[in-house]
Amino acid sequence: MLQPQQPITGNGPNASRGVGLSTHAGMHPLNSVHPSSLHRPDGIDPAGLEATENGHDNRRDIGDILHQIMTITDQSLDEAQAKKHALNCHRMKPALFSVLCEIKEKTGLSMRNVQEEEPPDPQLVRLDNMLLAEGVAGPEKGGGAAAAVSAATSSGGMSPDSSLEHSDYKSKLSQIRNIYHTELEKYEQACSEFTTHVMNLLREQSRTRPVSPREIERMVAIIHRKFSSIQTQLKQSTCEAVMILRSRFLDARRKRRNFSKQATEVLNEYFYSHLSNPYPSEEAKEELAKQCSITVSQVSNWFGNKRIRYKKNIGKYQEEANLYAMKTALGATQSEDSPHTPNSTGSGSFSLSGSADCFLGVPPMNGDQPPYHMGAQVSAAQSLDTQSRFSERLYSGRESRLKEEVGEGM
DNA sequence: TTGGATGATTGTTC
DNA sequence: GAACAATCATCCAA
Numbered sequence: 001m002l003q004p005q006q007p008i009t010g011n012g013p014n015a016s017r018g019v020g021l022s023t024h025a026g027m028h029p030l031n032s033v034h035p036s037s038l039h040r041p042d043g044i045d046p047a048g049l050e051a052t053e054n055g056h057d058n059r060r061d062i063g064d065i066l067h068q069i070m071t072i073t074d075q076s077l078d079e080a081q082a083k084k085h086a087l088n089c090h091r092m093k094p095a096l097f098s099v100l101c102e103i104k105e106k107t108g109l110s111m112r113n114v115q116e117e118e119p120p121d122p123q124l125v126r127l128d129n130m131l132l133a134e135g136v137a138g139p140e141k142g143g144g145a146a147a148a149v150s151a152a153t154s155s156g157g158m159s160p161d162s163s164l165e166h167s168d169y170k171s172k173l174s175q176i177r178n179i180y181h182t183e184l185e186k187y188e189q190a191c192s193e194f195t196t197h198v199m200n201l202l203r204e205q206s207r208t209r210p211v212s213p214r215e216i217e218r219m220v221a222i223i224h225r226k227f228s229s230i231q232t233q234l235k236q237s238t239c240e241a242v243m244i245l246r247s248r249f250l251d252a253r254r255k256r257r258n259f260s261k262q263a264t265e266v267l268n269e270y271f272y273s274h275l276s277n278p279y280p281s282e283e284a285k286e287e288l289a290k291q292c293s294i295t296v297s298q299v300s301n302w303f304g305n306k307r308i309r310y311k312k313n314i315g316k317y318q319e320e321a322n323l324y325a326m327k328t329a330l331g332a333t334q335s336e337d338s339p340h341t342p343n344s345t346g347s348g349s350f351s352l353s354g355s356a357d358c359f360l361g362v363p364p365m366n367g368d369q370p371p372y373h374m375g376a377q378v379s380a381a382q383s384l385d386t387q388s389r390f391s392e393r394l395y396s397g398r399e400s401r402l403k404e405e406v407g408e409g410m
Numbered sequence: 411t412t413g414g415a416t417g418a419t420t421g422t423t424c
Numbered sequence: 425g426a427a428c429a430a431t432c433a434t435c436c437a438a
Contacts, residue, residue: 256417256434264416279427300426301418308429309416 065092084208097210124228127235134242136177173242180238187234191227195220259302263292267302271310272324278307 068083075083087093131137198219202211259267270288271278280288285299292299310317 258416258435298417302416304427304429305417307427311428 124232127239130239131235136180136238136242176238176241183234187227187230195223198223259294263294266291268324271306272321273328
């Protein structure tokens with residue numbers, strides 16, 4: 001700890017320079033030192049030293065005093081107290097004290113400079129940025145929750161109970177924020193208390209050993225560094241908690257939820273009424289999405305699944321097809337009576353009065369069959385006929401569909 | 411508890 | 425980029 005001081009002992013390389021002490025006005029006579037205070041652990045009689053008067057002996061005296069200072073901790077408490085008292089009274093003490101302060105200051109400065117050159121910890125910067133972005137650190141804004149919500153909704157849209165999940169997320173994030181700030185406050189308080197304690201100790205020690213203000217500063221910096229590593233851990237665990245919460249929130253949103261009965265009905269009605277061409281346009285998808293309170297991509301998913309599953313097992317869907325054919329036909333009949341209510345799904349940009357597309361007016365693939373009107377009585381055979389056409393088209397791929405679309409447009 | 415139904419995801423094709 | 429096909433994961437009625 002005091003290694004840099006060693007060279008100023010009589011045996012060290014600085015002995016010849018004497019760090020200016022050899023010419024110090026107050027250092028020459030050592031006669032005032034009580035013999036007991038100069039008792040040497042190595043057994044050399046200090047009395048012999050007192051007898052000498054030249055500069056060389058003075059340097060040896062300084063060496064002896066310093067040696068005593070250095071070895072004071074090796075002695076018993078009573079002995080050390082006695083020596084401490086004697087040294088405090090020694091007339092050379094102020095001179096030695098100032099020199100030691102000077103040397104320690106130099107050491108302290110060099111160490112402090114090294115610390116100041118250290119770049120900010122990138123990990124800490126990342127953690128700080130993340131906590132700020134999530135709204136845990138910095139001013140409370142709910143931005144993190146909003147960000148998570150927007151991230152979650154950008155891909156799928158909000159489900160009816162999404163607001164409930166959102167508020168749940170926000171409350172949990174708020175909990176994390178509170179815990180973080182409480183812990184941070186605790187750490188700051190502990191750091192402050194410990195710093196004050198250490199500073200008091202150093203001030204106390206400065207009475208008996210050279211403790212410069214810079215050394216105290218350095219010690220404070222060390223304490224702060226140690227506590228900041230604890231803070232880093234706190235920030236890290238907070239970030240982890242936020243990440244877990246966020247992933248759980250997003251996972252929960254990914255959970256499958258069956259569409260409402262009404263939504264399924266609307267989609268099925270469109271599907272079966274457009275069985276010859278169950279590919280809703282973008283506008284139709286949007287309209288369906290609006291009616292069903294789902295997203296356009298969910299509509300696309302639904303139609304994708306429906307087409308595949310229908311194609312795979314037409315027989316199974318026969319009953320359902322008949323049911324919706326019936327409904328459609330009924331809707332068509334009603335539309336004749338009341339033109340303002342064209343279909344059971346209500347008004348929309350896509351026309352289910354054209355439900356005719358399905359069983360009433362299917363544009364024939366080969367164009368040799370004119371559209372014919374059916375009443376409410378739809379036979380299974382007839383619906384099966386339409387279904388088989390769709391199946392044909394499905395199996396024959398998009399090419400035929402495109403052909404048909406071109407044909408329809410002509 | 412189980413198996414079918416169903417919404418979502420992923421890889422492939424055109 | 426849209427649709428298909430396979431698959432996964434979850435829901436839900438029996």
